[in-house]
Amino acid sequence: xxxxxxxxxxxxxxxxxxxxxxxxxxxxxxxxxxxxxxxxxxxxxxxxxxxxxxxxxxxxxxxxxxxxxxxxxxxxxxxxxxxxxxxxxxxxxxxxxxxxxxxxxxxxxxxxxxxxxxxxxxxxxxxxxxxxxxxxxxxxxxxxxxxxxxxxxxxxxxxxxxxxxxxxxxxxxxxxxxxxxxxxxxxxxxxxxxxxxxxxxxxxxxxxxxxxxxxxxxxxxxxxxxxxxxxxxxxxxxxxxxxxxxxxxxxxxxxxxxxxxxxxxxxxxxxxxxxxxxxxxxxxxxxxxxxxxxxxxxxxxxxxxxxxxxxxxxxxxxxxxxxxxxxxxxxxxxxxxxxxxxxxxxxxxxxxxxxxxxxxxxxxxxxxxxxxxxxxxxxxxxxxxxxxxxxxxxxxxxxxxxxxxxxxxxxxxxxxxxxxxxxxxxxxxxxxxxxxxxxxxxxxxxxxxxxxxxxxxxxxxxxxxxxxxxxxxxxxxxxxxxxxxxxxxxxxxxxxxxxxxxxxxxxxxxxxxxxxxxxx
Amino acid sequence: xxxxxxxxxxxxxxxxxxxxxxxxxxxxxxxxxxxxxxxxxxxxxxxxxxxxxxxxxxxxxxxxxxxxxxxxxxxxxxxxxxxxxxxxxxxxxxxxxxxxxxxxxxxxxxxxxxxxxxxxxxxxxxxxxxxxxxxxxxxxxxxxxxxxxxxxxxxxxxxxxxxxxxxxxxxxxx
Numbered sequence: 001x002x003x004x005x006x007x008x009x010x011x012x013x014x015x016x017x018x019x020x021x022x023x024x025x026x027x028x029x030x031x032x033x034x035x036x037x038x039x040x041x042x043x044x045x046x047x048x049x050x051x052x053x054x055x056x057x058x059x060x061x062x063x064x065x066x067x068x069x070x071x072x073x074x075x076x077x078x079x080x081x082x083x084x085x086x087x088x089x090x091x092x093x094x095x096x097x098x099x100x101x102x103x104x105x106x107x108x109x110x111x112x113x114x115x116x117x118x119x120x121x122x123x124x125x126x127x128x129x130x131x132x133x134x135x136x137x138x139x140x141x142x143x144x145x146x147x148x149x150x151x152x153x154x155x156x157x158x159x160x161x162x163x164x165x166x167x168x169x170x171x172x173x174x175x176x177x178x179x180x181x182x183x184x185x186x187x188x189x190x191x192x193x194x195x196x197x198x199x200x201x202x203x204x205x206x207x208x209x210x211x212x213x214x215x216x217x218x219x220x221x222x223x224x225x226x227x228x229x230x231x232x233x234x235x236x237x238x239x240x241x242x243x244x245x246x247x248x249x250x251x252x253x254x255x256x257x258x259x260x261x262x263x264x265x266x267x268x269x270x271x272x273x274x275x276x277x278x279x280x281x282x283x284x285x286x287x288x289x290x291x292x293x294x295x296x297x298x299x300x301x302x303x304x305x306x307x308x309x310x311x312x313x314x315x316x317x318x319x320x321x322x323x324x325x326x327x328x329x330x331x332x333x334x335x336x337x338x339x340x341x342x343x344x345x346x347x348x349x350x351x352x353x354x355x356x357x358x359x360x361x362x363x364x365x366x367x368x369x370x371x372x373x374x375x376x377x378x379x380x381x382x383x384x385x386x387x388x389x390x391x392x393x394x395x396x397x398x399x400x401x402x403x404x405x406x407x408x409x410x411x412x413x414x415x416x417x418x419x420x421x422x423x424x425x426x427x428x429x430x431x432x433x434x435x436x437x438x439x440x441x442x443x444x445x446x447x448x449x450x451x452x453x454x455x456x457x458x459x460x461x462x463x464x465x466x467x468x469x470x471x472x473x474x475x476x477x478x479x480x481x482x483x484x485x486x487x488x489x490x491x492x493x494x495x496x497x498x499x500x501x502x503x504x505x506x507x508x509x510x511x512x513x514x515x516x517x518x519x520x
Numbered sequence: 521x522x523x524x525x526x527x528x529x530x531x532x533x534x535x536x537x538x539x540x541x542x543x544x545x546x547x548x549x550x551x552x553x554x555x556x557x558x559x560x561x562x563x564x565x566x567x568x569x570x571x572x573x574x575x576x577x578x579x580x581x582x583x584x585x586x587x588x589x590x591x592x593x594x595x596x597x598x599x600x601x602x603x604x605x606x607x608x609x610x611x612x613x614x615x616x617x618x619x620x621x622x623x624x625x626x627x628x629x630x631x632x633x634x635x636x637x638x639x640x641x642x643x644x645x646x647x648x649x650x651x652x653x654x655x656x657x658x659x660x661x662x663x664x665x666x667x668x669x670x671x672x673x674x675x676x677x678x679x680x681x682x683x684x685x686x687x688x689x690x691x692x693x694x
Contacts, residue, residue: 012671013631014653021638024646028654040662040686042671043678 015044019051026052027091031061032079050086055079056094072097073111080122089150092130093123110138116158117144124149128175133158143184145198149173159183160215164190168197177207185215196221211235224248231283232256241272248276252283254308260289270296281305282331285323292326303331309339311374313358314417315383315425316390320354328366337372341387343379345417355422358390369395370436377406380417385454386426392461393432401437401458405444405451405473428453432461445470445512447492456499463502468514470496537569539589545582546574549589553596558641579639584632587625591645594618599644623652627670 014022026035026048032055038045057076076095083090097110111119116135123131124146130153137159147166152175156163163184165171171193186195199206200223209227211220213234222230222243229250230243236258243251257271271287271294279302285295286308309324318325324339372395376384384405392398419425440458445451458465472489493507496514503516535551539560551569555561560575569575577585598615623630630649637646657665662682666674674682 012669013628014669015671017631017635018638021634021646021650024634024638024650025653025657028647028651029657030654031658034658036689037662038657038665039689040682041665041669042674043681046685 015042019048022048023051023053027054030054030056032057032075033062036079047086050083051088053089053091055090055092056096058094058096059098060096073115076111076119077115080119083126084122088126090127092132093127094130094132095119096132096134097136098134110136110141113141113143116141116161120144121146123151127151129153131155135159135161137183139185142187147171150175152176153178153180155180155182156184157182159213160185162187162190165193165195165198166202168193168201171198171202173203173206175205176203177205179203179206179208180210180212181214182210182212183215186217188216188218196223199224199227214238234258239271241274243273244275246277248274248279250281250283251276251279251285252308254284254286256287258288270294272296274298277302279303281307282327284308284310285327286310287323290323291321292323292330293321295323300327300331301333303327304333305336305338306331306334307336307338309337310342311339311387311391312342312344313383313387313390314343314355314419314422315386316357316359316427317355317419317422317425318358320356321352325356325358333368334366335368335370337366337369339372339374341374341376341379341384341391343383343387343417346419359393363394365396366394367397369398371400371402372398373402373404375404375406382426382450384450385457386428388454389428389432389457392434396433397436398434399436400439402441403443405442405446428457432457434458434462435464437462437464438466440465440468441471442469443471444473445492446473447488447495452495452499455496459501465503465514466516468512470512470514472510472512537564538574539569539585540574540576541580541582541585542578543582545585547582547585547589549593550596552600553589553592556592556595556599556642556644558643560640577640580636581632584629584636587629587633588636588640588642588645591622591648592642594622595644619648623648 017025022045026038029035029052035049035052035055038049039047057072057079059072062072110116116133119133120143123133128150131149131151132155134155134157139160141158141161142164143156143158143161144164145166147170149172151173154173154176155178159182161184163181163186181195188194195211195217199209203224204226206224206227208229209222210231211217211233212231214232214237216237217235218237219240220232220235220238220242222245224245224247226247227245228247229252230245230248231250231252231254232238232241233252233254233256235241235256238256239260241253241256251274253272260271271289274295274297276297277299279297279299282297282303282305284307306324306327309327311324312318312322328334328337374388374391376388379387388403392401437458442451442455455468455470458468472492474485474488489507489510493505493512496505496512500514503514505512505514507513536548537551537554537560539547539549539554541547551564554569555564560569563569563575580588595615598611630653634646634649634653637643637649656668660668
C-alpha cells in the first residue's frame with residue numbers, strides 16, 4: 001500500500017516503469033557512483049542498476065576517499081562483479097584515473113596488473129560500443145589484450161604499460177571500427193604478435209586507427225583493406241612506416257622519428273611508404289628531419305585537402321626540403337589548405353639546403369586551391385604581409401580565405417636569423433591577383449599597420465570580394481576578462497572606413513564587417 | 521489488410537494517417553511525422569492508417585498521444601533529412617530550445633511519455649525524457665532522490681532494510 005506523503009503526489013510512478021526503461025535512464029546518468037547509489041532508493045531499485053548499460057568511473061567525479069586509487073580500483077571490481085551476475089551486455093565502459101600522481105605515488109595510483117587485465121577481459125566479453133581506459137603511468141605492468149572483443153570502439157591510454165597483442169591466428173575483433181592506442185609500450189622484443197598482425201588479421205572492420213606516443217615501436221607496417229583514417233603522432237622510436245591501404249582517405253603523421261640516428265650516406269632510405277590510391281587528406285606530415293626524399297607516397301594526385309601544414313616562411317623564401325611546401329607543389333588536386341604560418345629562428349643554413357623563392361617567375365600556380373585557412377603565429381614584425389602575399393600570388397583561384405592571428409604572435413624585436421642578410425625578403429609581391437576571392441575572415445585583427453596593409457592588398461588584388469569580416473583583438477595581449485578597448489576598436493573602424501572603396505564597413509560589437517555594394 | 525486506396529500518397533498533398541488513442545480519440549497526422557515511430561512506420565509502409573481505418577494505439581491515452589505527436593511534428597523535418605546533417609545551426613538551436621521546453625512538465629507526464637516512446641519505438645523522444653529524468657537524479661543523495669521523485673515515505677520495515685543495506689554497501693555510494 002502506497003501512502004501519498006507530503007511530497008508523494010507523483011505516487012512514485014517512476015518505480016512502475018519496466019527495468020528496461022530504468023536502464024535507459026541510468027545510462028544517461030553514466031557516472032558509476034550515481035548509478036550504484038540508486039540501489040539505496042528502495043527495495044524495487046536494489047538491483048536495477050546492475051543492468052545499467054553505460055558506466056563511467058572517473059576519479060575526478062568522485063569524492064575522497066573513493067577517488068584514491070586503491071578504493072577506486074576496488075570499486076570498479078565490486079561494480080563489475082555485481083554486474084557479472086546479470087550477464088547483461090554493456091554499451092560503454094569508461095575507466096579514467098588521472099589524479100594521485102604526486103611524486104613517488106605514481107605506482108600506487110594504478111590498479112594491480114591482475115585487476116587491469118580482468119577489466120580488459122570483462123570489457124572484451126560484455127561491452128558492445130565503447131571501451132575507454134585511461135590510467136596513470138606504470139612501467140612494470142604487462143597488459144594483454146584479450147583474444148576476442150565485441151566493442152566498436154576501443155581507447156586505451158596506458159602510459160608505458162607493456163602491451164601484448166593476442167596471437168593473431170586466434171584473435172577476432174569483429175565489430176571494431178575505431179582503435180586508439182595511446183602511450184603504450186610495444187614490447188617488440190618479446191616476440192609474439194604485433195600491431196601489424198592485429199590490424200591485418202583480427203580487425204576486419206577497422207576504419208580509424210590512432211597510435212599516439214608509442215614506446216619502442218620501431219617499425220610499423222600496416223596492411224588493411226578497410227582502414228580509412230590513420231593517425232600516428234609522437235612516435236619517437238619509429239624508424240620506418242609502411243602503409244598499404246586501398247581505402248585509406250586520411251593520413252595524419254605528426255612529430256615522429258625523433259630518435260632516428262641519421263647516418264651519412266643513408267639519406268636515400270625512405271622513412272615513410274604509403275600506398276593509398278584513394279588518399280584525400282594529408283594532415284601535418286611534420287616530423288624531425290623533414291625531407292621530401294624520406295617520403296614515398298602513392299598517390300598524391302587524389303589528395304584534395306592538406307591540413308595543419310607548417311609553412312616555415314622567411315618572407316617569400318622557404319627551404320627547398322620543406323615537406324609542407326613539397327606537398328603543396330606536388331599535390332596537383334588540392335582544393336583546401338589549412339596551414340600554420342611560421343618563422344623559426346634559424347641561424348645557419350645547412351650545407352645541403354637551399355632557399356627557394358616561392359614567387360620566382362614561371363612557377364605553376366596551386367591552381368585548384370579554393371579555400372585556405374592560415375594560422376599566423378609567432379613571427380617577427382614585417383613578416384606577415386610579405387609571406388602572405390608570396391603565398392597568395394600562387395593561389396589565383398582562391399574563393400575563401402580565413403586567417404587567425406594569434407594574440408601577441410607578432411614579435412617587435414626580431415631574433416637573429418640567417419635571413420637577416422637577405423635584403424629582399426620583406427618585399428611585398430605586387431602581382432597578387434585574386435579574381436575569384438569572395439569571402440575573407442580575419443580573427444585576431446588588431447588594426448596594426450601590417451594588418452591594415454594586408455587588407456588594402458586584398459582589395460587591390462581582387463574586385464570580387466563580397467564579404468570581409470575582421471574580428472578585433474587588441475594588438476597588445478590583454479588580461480583575461482578585461483574589456484576590449486572601445487577607443488581602439490573605433491580607431492580601427494575609422495581607419496577602415498576611410499580606406500573603403502566599392503563597399504561599406506559596419507561595426508558590430510568587436511567585429512568589422514565589409515559588404516560589397518549591391519550595385520556592382 | 522492494407523486499404524487499397526492508401527498505398528500511394530505521394531502525389532501532391534502530404535499523406536495523412538489517423539491514430540486512435542486508448543480512450544478513442546482520433547488524431548490525424550502527417551505520415552512523415554508518425555513515421556518517427558519505428559512501430560508506426562512499419563504499419564504505414566504496409567499501407568495502414570489511411571482512409572477511415574485509423575491505427576489503434578491501445579497503450580497510449582489521448583493526453584499522452586497529443587504530446588507525443590507534438591514532438592514528432594516538430595522533429596519530422598529534421599528526421600526526413602536523415603538526422604539533418606545539413607541543418608543550420610539556427611535549426612538545431614531551435615530544436616534544442618523546443619526539446620528543453622518540451623520536457624519541462626510534470627513528472628507523471630514524463631513517465632507516460634517515456635512509456636509511449638518505448639512502445640512506439642521513438643528513440644529520440646525516449647532519450648530526451650530519459651536524459652531529463654537522469655538530470656533530476658544527478659548529484660543527489662538517495663534521500664534527496666526519493667524526495668525529488670516523489671517516493672512515499674519509507675515504512676519502518678523498509679527503512680530498517682535500507683539502513684542495513686547502507687551499512688553494507690554505503691561505502692560504494694559515497
